[in-house]
Amino acid sequence: MINKKVANVADALKGVEDGMTFMLGGFGLCGIPENAIDELVQLGIKDITCISNNAGVDDFGLGLLLQKHQIKKMISSYVGENDEFERQMLSGELEVELTPQGTLAEKCRAAQAGFPAFYTPAGYGTEVAEGKETREFDGKMYVLEPAFKADFAFVKAWKGDEAGNLIFKGTARNFNPCMCGAATITVAEVEELLPAGSLDPNQIHIPGIFVQRIFQGRKYEKRIEQRTVRQKA
């Protein structure tokens, strides 16, 4: 067993620097690497590029990094829930590259799987395809999209073991598995970190080979963005 366990979030984030590119898992606030984000805020590093489907809300998730003007550029598919984000974008302080959600996921997966680029129909004929190579296959048009390149991927899983194997829960899975192994260093934080041998190898979602560092998060707020319920009849 190759042990990927590190003692805490500070050790897990060793080597992060100004100007780096980070991938961050999560959909909305669901399944975000809360502990890694808190540490990035504490470290105060600047001019970072974040690849993340969303940009958090004003006071949680990536919104915390936006508030302190640590982010230079965001690569996302949907950013509708964050006023500070919109303000920084419209004023030109923040560079934004909006990418179709499926393309965003596949650009991560391509980096993970060793593909330099791929063709997708998403965005053909729209401003997303401007300046990009297009090609026809079987009478349909496709856009060439390059794989992402990133220095760190920060992902969050439900359970993990010391070998770096990960299991996700519910829709908190989302982009997290796609980002594992898609950056130079993948840092996984988990709600529960177990000794190797504790997880059933049949149930592993992401094998430890895609993870360089794993730690148990200190706490998880797991904030709900839209609490929708029905009444008991």
Added chain:
Amino acid sequence: MLDKNGIAKRIAKEVKDGYYVNLGIGIPTLVANFVRDDISVEFQSENGVLGMGPFPFEGEEDADIINAGKQTITTLPGASFFDSATSFGMIRGQHVHLTILGAMEVAENGDIANWKIPGKMVKGMGGAMDLVASAENIIVAMMHTNRDGDSKLLKRCTLPLTGVGCVTKIVTNLAVLEVTDQGFKLLERAPGVSVEEIKNATEGRLVVDGDVPEMRI
């Protein structure tokens, strides 16, 4: 004239037995409430769930189980969770049978715009560009005109496009229309709405072929 629930109710008739269906945010989400319960349908949410159920009972919300609108949801027997790349593999690979989404504008050639108003509103396209570029059966749910009374069914879209030539059907508060080579073909009128009213609210080419029936919902 239909309200939002009426539009959703009419679209629910397009959902057939054995369909996997992706519902967008807004009116499309309401469609799930009106699908007949004697047919088998699974709803997909692109953040990674198939077999979406109703909202949870109060106190049973789980922050780890949400839909693409970030709302807390439940799952039904037979449901599954998966990652975002797999989710869009289902969509791009045309395994999802029907996509229902909202729009700001639709053009008579099937172009759709629903993600950006330059200088004013930039929320992003989310999964819409992947969905419209891949799905074979795309129904748009929207109001026929905007708040200023301007038509949303146009000759050409004026806003940045989400996809080209992809919309197959449109259900509005006034009508059901099909996108054809000749333009918007009027299939049904909403209860109490005349062909004349629909003509006046449609900027793009409207094809009226014989008597247009009133929709049954």
